[in-house]
Amino acid sequence: MEFSEFDIELVKRAREGSQEAFEELIRRHSRYMFGIAYGLLNTTEDAEEIVQDAFLKAYRNLQSLRDDKLFFSWLCRITLNMSRNRYNWNKIRGKGQNVSINEGVSADNENKGEMELLSDLAQPDKELEKKEIEKFILQAMESLPEIFREPLVLRHIKDLSYKEIADILNLNIDTVKTRISRGRAILASKIKNKI
Amino acid sequence: MKEKEKFEKCPDFEVLSAFSDSEIDKESVEYQHIQACPICQKRLDGLKKLNFAISSSLIDVIQGKDIEEKVIKALNYEKKRESFNIENYLQFFLRIAAVFAIFALVIFYFSKLLIKKEENFSSITSKVSSENETKKDSTQTKQKNIQISSKIHDTSITSPLNGFNINDVKSTGTGTEMDFHKVLFDDNKTGSAFIKPVVKHNWIWNEENKQMPIVKQIIEKYGEIQNISENTFYINITKENLVKLVRKIKNFGFKLLSDEEPMPETTIFAGNPDEVVQYCATFICKQ
Numbered sequence: 001m002e003f004s005e006f007d008i009e010l011v012k013r014a015r016e017g018s019q020e021a022f023e024e025l026i027r028r029h030s031r032y033m034f035g036i037a038y039g040l041l042n043t044t045e046d047a048e049e050i051v052q053d054a055f056l057k058a059y060r061n062l063q064s065l066r067d068d069k070l071f072f073s074w075l076c077r078i079t080l081n082m083s084r085n086r087y088n089w090n091k092i093r094g095k096g097q098n099v100s101i102n103e104g105v106s107a108d109n110e111n112k113g114e115m116e117l118l119s120d121l122a123q124p125d126k127e128l129e130k131k132e133i134e135k136f137i138l139q140a141m142e143s144l145p146e147i148f149r150e151p152l153v154l155r156h157i158k159d160l161s162y163k164e165i166a167d168i169l170n171l172n173i174d175t176v177k178t179r180i181s182r183g184r185a186i187l188a189s190k191i192k193n194k195i
Numbered sequence: 196m197k198e199k200e201k202f203e204k205c206p207d208f209e210v211l212s213a214f215s216d217s218e219i220d221k222e223s224v225e226y227q228h229i230q231a232c233p234i235c236q237k238r239l240d241g242l243k244k245l246n247f248a249i250s251s252s253l254i255d256v257i258q259g260k261d262i263e264e265k266v267i268k269a270l271n272y273e274k275k276r277e278s279f280n281i282e283n284y285l286q287f288f289l290r291i292a293a294v295f296a297i298f299a300l301v302i303f304y305f306s307k308l309l310i311k312k313e314e315n316f317s318s319i320t321s322k323v324s325s326e327n328e329t330k331k332d333s334t335q336t337k338q339k340n341i342q343i344s345s346k347i348h349d350t351s352i353t354s355p356l357n358g359f360n361i362n363d364v365k366s367t368g369t370g371t372e373m374d375f376h377k378v379l380f381d382d383n384k385t386g387s388a389f390i391k392p393v394v395k396h397n398w399i400w401n402e403e404n405k406q407m408p409i410v411k412q413i414i415e416k417y418g419e420i421q422n423i424s425e426n427t428f429y430i431n432i433t434k435e436n437l438v439k440l441v442r443k444i445k446n447f448g449f450k451l452l453s454d455e456e457p458m459p460e461t462t463i464f465a466g467n468p469d470e471v472v473q474y475c476a477t478f479i480c481k482q
Contacts, residue, residue: 019274026266031257038256051262052269059270134252141249155216156250157257162218181212188245 011068014059022062026055029072032158033079039153040083041090042142050086054079076168080150087146133191140190148183151176205235215242316375316387316465377463378438386460390434395475397452398444407478413443414476427477435468449478 007028013021030051037047037054058075065074141149154165162176169176206214206225213219219226229235375387400407407426414420414428417436421429432440438457445451445459457464 019270023267023270026270027263030262030266031260034260034262035253035257039253048262048265052266055266056269056273059273133248134255137248137252138256141252152249153253156246157253162213162216177213177218178209180216181209184212184242184245184249185208187249191245 007071008068011062011065011071015062015065015068022059025071029075030055033075035157036076036079036153037083039141039157040080040146040149041087042138046086046090047083050079050082054082057082073164073168076154080168084146136191137187140187143190144183144186148179148186151179152183152187155180205232205238211235211238211242215239215246375463375465376435376468378435378442378461386458387463388438388457388461388465390437390457390464390466390472391455393473393475394437394455394457395453395477396441396455397477397479398449399452399481400449400478401481410444410447410449410478413447414440423475426479427475429473429475431471432474433469433471434464434466437472437474438462438464440474444476452479 007025010021010025010028014025033051033054034047037050038044041047041050054075057078058071065071141152144152150169151165151171154160154168155162160168162173162180165171165180166173166176171179206228210219210225211229214226214229219229229239400410411420411428414430417432417440418430423429438461441451441457441461442459451459
């Protein structure tokens with residue numbers, strides 16, 4: 001995780017009341033938070049709103065942060081929780097897709113999808129346009145159950161280690177490992193179907 | 196044997212996924228297998244492409260976003276709103292302070308008014324005193340006072356004891372509550388009192404003097420006495436007569452225990468002289 005000494009110093013200064021320091025933290029981390037929110041919600045407006053609210057919440061509650069080094073994971077947790085709430089709200093209002101945790105593909109299908117996708121992606125003549133694939137991936141991610149989507153987004157948005165993801169999501173490392181692989185398998189299967 | 200089997204068998208997708216994230220121990224059998232197995236390498240290439248596609252799709256979303264400035268704007272707005280709230284609080288406290296200030300001014304005004312009335316009362320008292328001085332030297336004034344005193348029904352009551360003698364009652368006002376009235380006595384003593392609607396006096400008397408029946412007779416001349424107990428009398432009496440009665444009782448040799456107005460020295464009082472008050476006198480035998 002790229003949370004440097006400089007970031008820690010910024011957090012310290014922000015806690016002492018420096019708004020400039022907090023603004024610098026915003027500049028350095030807001031895009032990643034946006035990526036997390038977007039990865040979970042798949043709408044720009046919602047994600048922007050979530051990031052703004054998450055930073056404001058962090059700003060108001062900065063004094064309650066136990067350790068300056070934990071700022072990033074704390075901010076991630078705030079963003080995740082807000083995104084979850086918004087996702088559920090959207091689901092109630094019928095905006096989002098309601099996907100069961102058990103939905104997706106069976107283990108056999110997963111493996112089949114994985115194998116087919118991997119071979120498809122490996123063949124240059126069947127390669128789709130990059131943008132097309134990205135579009136499919138984002139759509140497929142939106143339909144992923146939360147439990148798979150969250151660790152996957154955290155892993156891919158900032159290359160967080162399994163341990164860091166486990167800390168943020170309050171899970172053990174093995175669960176994170178399983179969920180990431182399951183998420184990827186489901187994604188591979190869905191992308192394959194789209195293609 | 197098991198290790199050998201493990202090495203020969205391709206690991207499942209979960210291990211491959213962890214491998215692609217560099218989350219597999221390099222010393223493990225799985226790691227060694229994936230490194231060496233061409234099938235796993237092919238699967239791994241596909242998985243890496245998938246990972247790259249996921250990462251790039253997310254990174255593309257955040258690229259070119261001016262989210263930082265939006266968040267900073269929101270932060271500044273929040274700060275502004277906070278300061279606005281402080282202004283609101285200030286306004287609230289200022290309003291409370293203004294109300295208190297007005298309240299204090301009103302209290303100050305009324306206290307000044309009260310002081311002014313007391314000053315008026317004092318000036319009237321001193322005026323009465325000077326009139327007393329004048330009376331001493333002027334027979335005409337005395338005669339006039341006697342004429343006025345004839346209006347009072349109890350002028351016939353003169354004390355046979357201690358030289359008590361009411362000469363006159365002089366009104367200095369129209370009889371409203373805040374007017375002042377003077378009772379003149381021969382000894383020219385001066386004093387003043389506010390008489391409450393209910394006056395209670397405790398008097399000490401000496402049994403040996405046997406004055407108690409006489410006092411009762413004197414009180415009876417002012418109205419119908421009601422005995423509350425053997426030595427406590429209750430009577431409805433005008434303010435003016437009350438001043439006279441108190442003076443009379445004193446001159447009989449009784450000593451007033453309480454400080455309740457009117458004191459025996461009182462020659463002036465506020466309010467309507469004809470206003471009836473309740474007077475309760477208790478005579479305590481001196482042991």
